[in-house]
Amino acid sequence: MFSRFLSRTLLPIALIAAVFALTSCDKVGVQPKGLAAADNIFQQDGAYKSYLAKLYAGLNVTGQTGPFGNPDIEGIDDEGFSQYIRLWWQLQELPTDEAVLAYSDAPVQEMNTSEWGDQNGFLSGMYSRVSFQVMQVNNFLKESTPAKLNQRNVSSDVREKMPQWRAEARFLRALSYWHGLDLFGGIPIVTEEDPIGGEPPQPNTRQEVFEYVESELIAITNSDGEENLPPIGQAQYGRADRAAAYMVLANLYLNAEVYIGEARYSDAIEYTSRIIDSGAYSLQTEGRGGFSAYERLFLADNQNANGLIFSIPHDGSNTQHYGGTQFLTHAAVGPPMDSTGNINQDYGVDFGYRGLRVTAPSYNLFSSADDRGIFYTTAHSLEINNLKDFRDGYAAPKYKNVTSNGNPGQNLTFPDTDYPMFRLAEAYLIYAEAVLRGGSGGSESQARTLINDLRERAGLGRDVGTQDGPSLTLDFILDERGRELFWEARRRMDLIRYGQFTGDQYLWPWKGGVKGGTSIEDYRALYPIPASELQVNPNLEQNPGY
Structure with a gap:
């Protein structure tokens, strides 16, 4: 390791x-x-x-x-x-x-x-x-x-x-x-x-x-x-191989129209295809200990899960700090979630920081059948009246310092949960979006297969493109990224790429400092x-x- x-x-x-x-x-x-x-x-x-x-x-x-x-x-x-x-x-x-x-x-x-x-x-x-x-x-x-x-x-x-x-x-x-x-x-x-x-x-x-x-x-x-770099799949866990570099390139090309005003979707298809076709990575499809296959990607023993291309390893004994998954595991937990006294058992933390919640538009992307919707709603309100009140907005304990066998990590303050910087699922999503945006070298049928693989793993079946299921469109891909990559540090760049981060095309609670959301200036697509x-x-x- x-x-x-x-x-x-x-x-x-x-x-x-x-x-x-x-x-x-x-x-x-x-x-x-x-x-x-x-x-x-x-x-x-x-x-x-x-x-x-x-x-x-x-x-x-x-x-x-x-x-x-x-x-x-x-x-x-x-x-x-x-x-x-x-x-x-x-x-x-x-x-x-x-x-x-x-x-x-x-x-x-x-x-x-x-x-x-x-x-x-x-x-x-x-x-x-x-x-x-x-x-x-x-x-x-x-x-x-x-x-x-x-x-x-x-x-x-x-x-x-x-x-x-x-x-x-x-x-x-x-x-x-x-x-x-x-x-x-x-x-x-x-x-x-x-x-x-x-x-x-x-x-x-x-x-x-x-x-x-x-x-x-x-x-x-x-x-x-x-x-x-080592060939795909041949690096020591936590170190970079060519797949990690290909994921940076794929993100670079997916966002190239934003970055440099030039479409590079064919390149995004090429580099995600290299990863997908290598066979070195596969989706985690089996759950364990009451956790779904998807949940296993964000537990204290996720180094044993499939589909992680490049992770930032956390170790409760050797990498102690108050960031990374330490922040993500603790900040999403707190009263009233721990009112039963089972906070250590359920989340593997010693104290909840009462901080992070999700807003209603993001929460509403998930159906009740979607394994990726990991939320705590009891005694919380979906509406956020007060940004500083942990009970306003549903909690989302996606990252847990608990193993797939239900045991807490070795240290309740500092988790063993590794941060997944790049996953195979993201390669699937980039491939599909790049195809729909007109990139060459891929196919819509392959894109549909890959997205259905993700949907099936999430407990939703292979419904995309069926008579009763959703169509494979760019808007659907944005929503699917919001489900599959929720809280994985992609949402801002996704909304910018879709033209929904600034302006008033898409509003969410407290955008622009207004409870119901308001337009923000286009220059805010870059930080100062x-x-x-x-x-x-x-x-x-x-x-x-x-």
């Missing part, structure tokens, strides 16, 4: 982190100091593997000491707020119909009501996380060139593994750049080739960032060079560049409208 890889290899990382201490953590162009000591650190072969573990851990933990106390990102009062997946999830879910959060913090309520500005703490935190990941990868790549390996006389074992390790690092950098591209548009591209300690970087356009991410992912999957970034890099320009 990757959690064991992480716990074994992360131990020396505090020393490495001290060597590469950042002068600031919220600047894309900031470079590390203290590089003179790098030769001493990397004389130890294990340091390279430790550094690679740190790159993966950047998506998971919040600092050098768990659960808090020595953060990677300074300037955020609550270290748990700085966790990568928590930030990514909140920026994709809270401004949509899928989730509201009860907390009184200003960044939370600004997201709930579509009223964020360039000083929102979640935005500066996410920008900083992307920057931190990029800088860490660049450091690794600078220090692992063939020349550096020769200079340090590293072992043949490390030399043999290094091309794949470098490909994995490049994947993680491309993943973060895709996140930055989606959220902020054009951001500076900084690579290992840029000089250390130079002038603040110049901004890049959204098109340039798109092309950079695309070229990097193709280079580490389709090139004849040495630096390639955080004010802190504009202050430290005069080359940056604010996104229009802010």
Whole structure:
């Protein structure tokens, strides 16, 4: 398991982190100091593997000491707020119909009501996380060139593994750049080739960032060079193989009209087909212990479930923090759900944070027969009169720190539930949508088969395209994504792609700060560049409208 890889290899990382201490953590162009000591650190072969573990851990933990106390990102009062997946999830879910959060913090309520500005703490935190990941990868790549390996006389074992390790690092950098591209548009591209300690970087356009991410992912999957990811299905769990890169490419191409004004649906079909046709992944179709097959994807032993392409492993002993699935398992639970005293048994948590709920339009997408509708409604109202009242809006305990045998995770505070970044089901949905949008290389009959596979797994049968069932249309695919990928950090980009995020075509409770929902401006389809970034890099320009 990757959690064991992480716990074994992360131990020396505090020393490495001290060597590469950042002068600031919220600047894309900031470079590390203290590089003179790098030769001493990397004389130890294990340091390279430790550094690679740190790159993966950047998506998971919040600092050098768990659960808090020595953060990677300074300037955020609550270290748990700085966790990568928590930030990514909140920026994709809270401004949509899928989730509201009860907390009184200003960044939370600004997201709930579509009223964020360039000083929102979640935005500066996410920008900083992307920057931190990029800088860490660049450091690794600078220090692992063939020349550096020769200079340090590293072992043949490390030399043999290094091309794949470098490909994995490049994947993680491309993943973060895709996140930055989606959220902020054009951001500076900084690579290992840029000089250390130079002038603040110049901004890049959204098109340039798109092309950079695309070229990097193709280079580490389709090139004849040495630096390639493992073939589909052949990576250690929790580490990237080519399927993970193909999923980023598929998302890039699915949203290309939004990102660069160019349709790339045929490419989305090509890369999802590579995953689907490989046979390396299959849908989880069997339930256990009273949990449905779908529910098993979000339990404390979901590393054993089928259909997970790339996950962020959580381990109650070794990856302790207040983000990721720790946040998702706890924030969706609280009174009156725990009034029976069975909160530990039912959800595998020690205390409910009384935060996350779903709005009525999203809840209403699910029929009572749909296994994917995982809601708690007792003593909750569907209508949300008060955003800060946990009882306003149904709770949705989709993520649980309980195994498929009904046993709680090893730690009731910090879950063992892995976060599924990419799943096979999403590849099915991308394929189907790309076909319906006119992409070549696929077929509507295959799209219908794939969607019916998902519907059958959800307990709904193979009803799409039948006389009594729904038709396979783009609107149906949007709704199906809202069911299958509920609370998986896709809703904002989906609504943007369908032209329903801004404007008044689609309203949901508290959109635009009005209980019944109101139109919001088109410029909010991009987040602003955080004010802190504009202050430290005069080359940056604010996104229009802010």
